[in-house]
Amino acid sequence: MAAKGWINGDESAAEMLARVSKERPFLLLPPLHRVPLRVGNVVELVGPSSSAKTQILIQAAVNCILPTEWNGVHYGGLERLVMFIDLDCRFDILRLSEMLKHRIMEPIGSMCNYEELYAVCMRRFLYVRCYDSLEFLATLKTLHHRLQKETKVLHVEIQLLMIDRKCISLQSISDTVVQEIRKLLLVHPMLVIATKEIMLGKVYAVDEAKQNKYLLEASDVRSITSSIQRLPYREFMPSVWQFREHGMQSPPYFMNSHGARNKCLPVLWSWIDLGCAKPPRSLNWKIAVGCLE
Amino acid sequence: MAPLKALELAYPIFDSNFQTFCASHGILSVEDFLIHDVYELAAFADQQPTSEKLKQGITQIFSIIDAQHQPWLNGLELLDDALQKKHVFSTGCEGIDLLLGGGLRAGQLTELVGPSSSGKTQVCLLAASYLVSKNMGTVVYLDTGNSFSSQRIAQFVGRISNCMFDQAGQRIFQKVMNNILCYSVFDIFSMFNVLHRLEINLQSQKGEQVRLLIIDSISSLITPIIGNSGSQGRALMASAGYLLKKLAQEHNLVVLVTNHTVGGERGIPKPALGQTWKSVPHVRLLLSGDHGNNIRSISVLKHPSMASGKVASFTI
Numbered sequence: 001m002a003a004k005g006w007i008n009g010d011e012s013a014a015e016m017l018a019r020v021s022k023e024r025p026f027l028l029l030p031p032l033h034r035v036p037l038r039v040g041n042v043v044e045l046v047g048p049s050s051s052a053k054t055q056i057l058i059q060a061a062v063n064c065i066l067p068t069e070w071n072g073v074h075y076g077g078l079e080r081l082v083m084f085i086d087l088d089c090r091f092d093i094l095r096l097s098e099m100l101k102h103r104i105m106e107p108i109g110s111m112c113n114y115e116e117l118y119a120v121c122m123r124r125f126l127y128v129r130c131y132d133s134l135e136f137l138a139t140l141k142t143l144h145h146r147l148q149k150e151t152k153v154l155h156v157e158i159q160l161l162m163i164d165r166k167c168i169s170l171q172s173i174s175d176t177v178v179q180e181i182r183k184l185l186l187v188h189p190m191l192v193i194a195t196k197e198i199m200l201g202k203v204y205a206v207d208e209a210k211q212n213k214y215l216l217e218a219s220d221v222r223s224i225t226s227s228i229q230r231l232p233y234r235e236f237m238p239s240v241w242q243f244r245e246h247g248m249q250s251p252p253y254f255m256n257s258h259g260a261r262n263k264c265l266p267v268l269w270s271w272i273d274l275g276c277a278k279p280p281r282s283l284n285w286k287i288a289v290g291c292l293e
Numbered sequence: 294m295a296p297l298k299a300l301e302l303a304y305p306i307f308d309s310n311f312q313t314f315c316a317s318h319g320i321l322s323v324e325d326f327l328i329h330d331v332y333e334l335a336a337f338a339d340q341q342p343t344s345e346k347l348k349q350g351i352t353q354i355f356s357i358i359d360a361q362h363q364p365w366l367n368g369l370e371l372l373d374d375a376l377q378k379k380h381v382f383s384t385g386c387e388g389i390d391l392l393l394g395g396g397l398r399a400g401q402l403t404e405l406v407g408p409s410s411s412g413k414t415q416v417c418l419l420a421a422s423y424l425v426s427k428n429m430g431t432v433v434y435l436d437t438g439n440s441f442s443s444q445r446i447a448q449f450v451g452r453i454s455n456c457m458f459d460q461a462g463q464r465i466f467q468k469v470m471n472n473i474l475c476y477s478v479f480d481i482f483s484m485f486n487v488l489h490r491l492e493i494n495l496q497s498q499k500g501e502q503v504r505l506l507i508i509d510s511i512s513s514l515i516t517p518i519i520g521n522s523g524s525q526g527r528a529l530m531a532s533a534g535y536l537l538k539k540l541a542q543e544h545n546l547v548v549l550v551t552n553h554t555v556g557g558e559r560g561i562p563k564p565a566l567g568q569t570w571k572s573v574p575h576v577r578l579l580l581s582g583d584h585g586n587n588i589r590s591i592s593v594l595k596h597p598s599m600a601s602g603k604v605a606s607f608t609i
Binding site: 065083088089090092093094095096097119121122123124125126127128129130131132134135136137138139141142145146172173176179183197 | 324327328329330331332355358359361362363364365366367368369371372375532535538539542568572575597598
């Protein structure tokens with residue numbers, strides 16, 4: 001009987017597609033809306049210093065905490081919780097607040113009567129600062145309980161977990177961090193976005209010999225094949241961060257090829273690795289990171 | 294983090310039975326708990342005869358772990374903290390204040406970068422003098438190169454508060470000068486010593502008037518310990534950065550450090566201490582000056598809410 005049931009299968013492809021797209025729908029989260037992301041994905045934003053990594057996190061967070069509609073005004077947000085784990089202690093709440101106000105005022109022109117919406121949105125943004133790896137681990141361990149509590153109070157589910165700047169730590173700690181994130185994803189379907197700073201090859205261009213030495217020494221030098229250029233970069237993080245060894249869905253990698261010295265210029269971002277998803281038609285696209293002033 | 298044995302007094306639930314159970318899984322301290330899979334441990338506890346008590350112990354450890362990290366804040370609380378407690382302090386130098394939109398912000402680590410004789414120490418001394426002259430709090434000054442000059446401070450203070458050199462003026466002057474605490478530190482370990490003592494004082498609210506922490510210069514403490522071999526030096530550098538940021542954030546201090554420059558690509562000077570340190574300061578300002586005149590220029594290399602590249606000039 002059991003064997004027959006096994007041969008018959010659990011569900012048809014159509015049923016599975018319907019179930020998956022209901023359970024883990026695509027997340028269209030500007031400025032990452034060009035990318036087919038789903039809940040349960042782990043996305044890593046990779047780029048050199050001052051390439052607008054945190055800016056992208058903030059934009060995505062604002063889109064996540066805004067409601068779809070409020071008093072008949074369309075905002076197109078997700079109306080979900082965002083949790084931001086700051087390992088860098090450099091997050092500026094004023095930037096998020098300014099951007100949120102700007103988004104709220106855009107369609108209506110003034111802020112009057114919208115303080116309530118502003119406050120509701122701000123409450124959906126949760127933030128924690130970690131000064132060392134063990135604090136980070138303690139945060140992850142207790143995140144499940146914390147989430148249950150918040151969900152009860154605010155009546156919204158979490159959709160986005162952001163980790164700004166993964167830091168280098170001991171092997172056993174990073175192992176556990178990866179496992180904890182994996183376990184959390186099982187219980188709370190959400191999108192994880194982590195940023196990581198890298199040094200591009202050109203940093204070493206100071207002298208060729210030195211560069212070659214570095215590249216040989218670095219055990220996990222990877223070469224990124226993008227449609228326009230190959231950029232060697234040195235991987236800072238131990239290999240366990242490249243979740244795929246652990247059978248986790250491989251993270252789509254993004255990186256940008258030019259640091260934005262001047263913040264008003266658009267930044268070119270490109271795919272590195274998309275795991276199982278089908279890559280979009282264009283591999284590179286620009287994200288305008290406007291100044292708020 | 295404490296070993297379980299030490300916690301037995303405070304939490305009787307961690308009895309010898311619980312300790313043996315944990316030790317059999319290689320867990321001797323709360324730290325070990327963080328690294329272990331607690332759900333797996335709970336499953337093992339189920340098979341034990343005293344599973345109820347063991348599970349209570351594990352729940353207790355969860356609540357200890359929960360207190361180990363900083364509290365979660367929502368956006369409104371965070372904004373409130375930023376607006377109420379993270380004030381902006383003027384440096385006493387108009388050009389710099391205009392460039393930074395008011396001055397140095399509490400909670401942030403500001404770094405002054407520049408070649409020698411570009412005015413880094415002068416800006417530090419001026420900022421310290423201005424803050425104490427305006428009675429905004431006290432200053433802790435870590436001097437690593439014997440470059441602290443009390444005469445220069447006295448000059449600045451005299452200029453800012455228009456002190457008369459009579460009896461009453463002297464008394465005010467002395468009170469102001471008493472509010473700058475200078476420590477001479479010559480290696481990174483004595484810096485950690487001073488900073489840890491400061492942290493303890495701040496936590497016990499003994500030193501709550503401290504508003505500004507200056508380290509002139511941090512690069513002369515860190516450069517000797519980062520060499521080509523070994524990563525201990527880098528680890529010390531990273532923990533120094535985190536300690537400074539923690540002090541700034543938790544106790545609403547302005548932290549001002551100075552850094553020298555080294556020759557970079559094609560001889561263009563760049564800040565010392567490399568890529569790892571680059572991500573530590575919130576604000577990075579480049580000072581430069583001509584020999585022969587007093588006009589210095591300052592430009593923004595990095596700022597959390599400002600486009601980099603803005604330039605201003607100032608005189609001291």
